[in-house]
Amino acid sequence: MAKENQFVEQIADINADFPQWYTDVVLKTKLVDYGPVKGTMVIRPYGYAIWENIQKILDARFKECGVENAYFPLLIPMSYFTKEAEHVEGFAPEVAVVTVGGGEELAEPLAIRPTSETIIGSMMSKWIQSYRDLPMKVNQWCNVMRWEKTTRPFLRTSEFLWQEGHTAHATAEEAEAFTLTMLGVYKEFMETCLAIPVLTGRKTEKERFAGAVATYTMEAMMKDGKSLQSGTSHYMGQNFAKAFDIRFLGGEGVLETAYTTSFGVSTRLIGAIIMTHGDERGLVLPPVVAPMQCVIVPIAARKEGVIEACEALEAELKKAGIRVTLDKSDNSPGWKFNEWEMKGVPVRIELGPRDIEAGKMICARRDTLEKTEVALDNAAERVKDLLASIQKDMLEAARKRRDERIVYADDMAGILAGVEAGNFVKAGWCGCRECEDKIKEETAATARVFAEGESRETCAVCGKKAEHVIVYARAY
Amino acid sequence: MAKENQFVEQIADINADFPQWYTDVVLKTKLVDYGPVKGTMVIRPYGYAIWENIQKILDARFKECGVENAYFPLLIPMSYFTKEAEHVEGFAPEVAVVTVGGGEELAEPLAIRPTSETIIGSMMSKWIQSYRDLPMKVNQWCNVMRWEKTTRPFLRTSEFLWQEGHTAHATAEEAEAFTLTMLGVYKEFMETCLAIPVLTGRKTEKERFAGAVATYTMEAMMKDGKSLQSGTSHYMGQNFAKAFDIRFLGGEGVLETAYTTSFGVSTRLIGAIIMTHGDERGLVLPPVVAPMQCVIVPIAARKEGVIEACEALEAELKKAGIRVTLDKSDNSPGWKFNEWEMKGVPVRIELGPRDIEAGKMICARRDTLEKTEVALDNAAERVKDLLASIQKDMLEAARKRRDERIVYADDMAGILAGVEAGNFVKAGWCGCRECEDKIKEETAATARVFAEGESRETCAVCGKKAEHVIVYARAY
Numbered sequence: 034m035a036k037e038n039q040f041v042e043q044i045a046d047i048n049a050d051f052p053q054w055y056t057d058v059v060l061k062t063k064l065v066d067y068g069p070v071k072g073t074m075v076i077r078p079y080g081y082a083i084w085e086n087i088q089k090i091l092d093a094r095f096k097e098c099g100v101e102n103a104y105f106p107l108l109i110p111m112s113y114f115t116k117e118a119e120h121v122e123g124f125a126p127e128v129a130v131v132t133v134g135g136g137e138e139l140a141e142p143l144a145i146r147p148t149s150e151t152i153i154g155s156m157m158s159k160w161i162q163s164y165r166d167l168p169m170k171v172n173q174w175c176n177v178m179r180w181e182k183t184t185r186p187f188l189r190t191s192e193f194l195w196q197e198g199h200t201a202h203a204t205a206e207e208a209e210a211f212t213l214t215m216l217g218v219y220k221e222f223m224e225t226c227l228a229i230p231v232l233t234g235r236k237t238e239k240e241r242f243a244g245a246v247a248t249y250t251m252e253a254m255m256k257d258g259k260s261l262q263s264g265t266s267h268y269m270g271q272n273f274a275k276a277f278d279i280r281f282l283g284g285e286g287v288l289e290t291a292y293t294t295s296f297g298v299s300t301r302l303i304g305a306i307i308m309t310h311g312d313e314r315g316l317v318l319p320p321v322v323a324p325m326q327c328v329i330v331p332i333a334a335r336k337e338g339v340i341e342a343c344e345a346l347e348a349e350l351k352k353a354g355i356r357v358t359l360d361k362s363d364n365s366p367g368w369k370f371n372e373w374e375m376k377g378v379p380v381r382i383e384l385g386p387r388d389i390e391a392g393k394m395i396c397a398r399r400d401t402l403e404k405t406e407v408a409l410d411n412a413a414e415r416v417k418d419l420l421a422s423i424q425k426d427m428l429e430a431a432r433k434r435r436d437e438r439i440v441y442a443d444d445m446a447g448i449l450a451g452v453e454a455g456n457f458v459k460a461g462w463c464g465c466r467e468c469e470d471k472i473k474e475e476t477a478a479t480a481r482v483f484a485e486g487e488s489r490e491t492c493a494v495c496g497k498k499a500e501h502v503i504v505y506a507r508a509y
Numbered sequence: 510m511a512k513e514n515q516f517v518e519q520i521a522d523i524n525a526d527f528p529q530w531y532t533d534v535v536l537k538t539k540l541v542d543y544g545p546v547k548g549t550m551v552i553r554p555y556g557y558a559i560w561e562n563i564q565k566i567l568d569a570r571f572k573e574c575g576v577e578n579a580y581f582p583l584l585i586p587m588s589y590f591t592k593e594a595e596h597v598e599g600f601a602p603e604v605a606v607v608t609v610g611g612g613e614e615l616a617e618p619l620a621i622r623p624t625s626e627t628i629i630g631s632m633m634s635k636w637i638q639s640y641r642d643l644p645m646k647v648n649q650w651c652n653v654m655r656w657e658k659t660t661r662p663f664l665r666t667s668e669f670l671w672q673e674g675h676t677a678h679a680t681a682e683e684a685e686a687f688t689l690t691m692l693g694v695y696k697e698f699m700e701t702c703l704a705i706p707v708l709t710g711r712k713t714e715k716e717r718f719a720g721a722v723a724t725y726t727m728e729a730m731m732k733d734g735k736s737l738q739s740g741t742s743h744y745m746g747q748n749f750a751k752a753f754d755i756r757f758l759g760g761e762g763v764l765e766t767a768y769t770t771s772f773g774v775s776t777r778l779i780g781a782i783i784m785t786h787g788d789e790r791g792l793v794l795p796p797v798v799a800p801m802q803c804v805i806v807p808i809a810a811r812k813e814g815v816i817e818a819c820e821a822l823e824a825e826l827k828k829a830g831i832r833v834t835l836d837k838s839d840n841s842p843g844w845k846f847n848e849w850e851m852k853g854v855p856v857r858i859e860l861g862p863r864d865i866e867a868g869k870m871i872c873a874r875r876d877t878l879e880k881t882e883v884a885l886d887n888a889a890e891r892v893k894d895l896l897a898s899i900q901k902d903m904l905e906a907a908r909k910r911r912d913e914r915i916v917y918a919d920d921m922a923g924i925l926a927g928v929e930a931g932n933f934v935k936a937g938w939c940g941c942r943e944c945e946d947k948i949k950e951e952t953a954a955t956a957r958v959f960a961e962g963e964s965r966e967t968c969a970v971c972g973k974k975a976e977h978v979i980v981y982a983r984a985y
Contacts, residue, residue: 066632066635066636068581068582068628068632069582069585069586069589069628069631070582070584070585070586070619073582073584074582075579075580075581075582075632076579076580077579078577078578078579078647081577081578081579081580082577082578084580085578101554101557101558102554102557102558102561103551103552103553103554103557104551104552104557104560104670105544105551106544106545106546106549106550106551106668107583107621107652107654107668108546108549108605108654108667108668109545109546110545110546113545125612126611126612127611128610128611129584129607129609129610129611130607130608130609130610131605131606131607131608131621132606132607132608132609133605133606133608133618134604134605134606134656134667135602135603135604135605135656135657135658136601136602136656142609143546145583145607145621152544152545155545156542156551159542160542171554175652176583176651176652178583178584180610180611180612181611182611191584191610192582192583192584194580
């Protein structure tokens, strides 16, 4: 039981103290560390490698949609924020402000970007002259800053990394369609690459992005039943185009105003992975984005031929494009098992003298902890198949866990009981702000997303006719 | 002559007004635009695509050297800068300072990183405990900020993008060796990927990085004869390790102090490409990093079969991994030639009815403006060969231009005449700061790099015995 005890010492019990479990996991697996300034994080190599894998995949998908990367300045004149009324109200309170540069007080204070609609809007206004310049689709991978009171690594930090796409279109229809296209790209990515099922749809007016006409969201259920907003795609209508004068000469020679969109996901996705798949032993990483997909642990490493066989296997897997590492350290196999399980490596291969003699290896799946004997012959293909199965099974397992925890309620007590039990609760809503506010006050749950295509008789708060069905949950 | 006139209108004469030529080229080819805050730049998609190609190649090379990517916070407590005496002196005057966050005055002002030795040093101190943790090699791709009075896109802007690698080692020998390894990686990259020959070597004490024991530089000659410092690799000795307490338990159980290094290149490299290869028609991009390597211009596009043949060729080249675009716009071929020449695309293919009939295409090289007939059969291989030749020839041409402009001088008048004529001037130096200062005062040239392995009799300033040979040049 020594091994088990080692876990117990290292990581808090996921069922007893989920927040502490999360903190232990992110720190002890070296995904992240706290920065010296309160609320900041250092993303360590093991965490950053996940982000690099996310970037690589999403970046390719954006490019397939005709989105080009660019880079816009970090510092935005404070006056820009005031140009769109809702936007300034939403972001001004959490902005970090530069007031001194090169030893001198600045004439105008500068905001560190919390998001870049305003500065990109001002540049688009300069770049877009005629309908021939449309659609314009740009994206940047960058850091942004929002001064937050309560912070947690990956989930909410004063600085984080993200991508923000911004597009301008000639018509409302095209802009709205593109907003949904990007939501679709995100959803497909979440499911196939991160193995995270998401509910997608529109946000209520109260919850939408400051300055948007419509915000579409992806909501993922974490293992504690709370929702994590994992990415958003916004249709801005002409709000920013009017504020920043993004106009173009239409085909008929008339000056028209463009329609814009924006969409983003952030390093928050790493938090989503941890809290969707992690377990009492630590991380469980989906193969597609795992920094290491496979670790080889030699058994009886000093016996003749073992290290050589492990190295040959490592070379074979590497050649096939599998991200593999061979653990040749002096630690005991048991110690290594714990270590790599904690780090969430999808497949552990154990290879010892008897296995080699029998032409076999032991493959242990991190997701199910299942161990199977697998022939060494044609090993790369077999490991690839196993990784593909894990990826698929992780999504299905997560979907099953979530679906079991989506319930319905018809009154406030039902919503409260539902979210207290760690569920997403679907309930009817009349559509008024008062009822939405009341739910938040009394249950600490918020309207996460419209459940499109569903209907309920009455609003769970006021009992009037329900116009919509809403998914309520407590959220990160 | 209409075509020629079009150039004249668009871009200043490179021989008459090099600075204006540079500004015209970067703006008109849409590499970059000015940001709203003075001294900032927006890197537009065409410029950013070059940076992406640079990143991809360098990042892979860093990883081969065991360097892992990470991300450290943007904001650094001001007090960190004061821990290393030279460092604070070098960087404090050009720091941008955040004094307000979330609507409140901050207790301690925070610097936007001008470079990250201090914050990474403080984290390494936490992460490094024993010799087993060494060497530690991290890198980040990020934005940094230095408040500059005089700015120019890519060359000197208040914010720029770069990579900064930081390593810690158990011994001075290993750290020094790694400093030179990274200099070698840079030099090889500059020559084979950017086709830019560089002089590499140590900087004088006056010119070295604030806080380093030794700074190694790459100096490239721009077409106006000025030098551009294109990248640096620093050996820090124990300066930062002492300031930030980076200590480790050695193999013998004794607490020892680590040795650190850092190395970086930035978006300045895009400026180096422009000013090394550009000509009177605009950009000339090296194929390895060109966003588009090849453009196909249909001739008599409305004639039957032309567009189809162009599309088939485009598909064939794309399939072979060539970055190719087919210009199907309504503009005339002459207009397209000018446009793509200005944008520096390495190969232009002209394909019209007669070419198709003859089974040929016209390939125009951007670097030499040479046009040749090339068989359409096996086109991808032929274009690849041509791109490889261009890449090689661009380096050789740049090397020849540079080597012809490296001269020797034995006195101040000789140095002045040399740099006035747009040369790099090699001259003897006694080694004292006074003589170095005097050269800067009287010639506006600075000591760019030690010319290792060379010797001269006397110092060009004081006439005393020369201890070193220095390459002097005016610089960006």
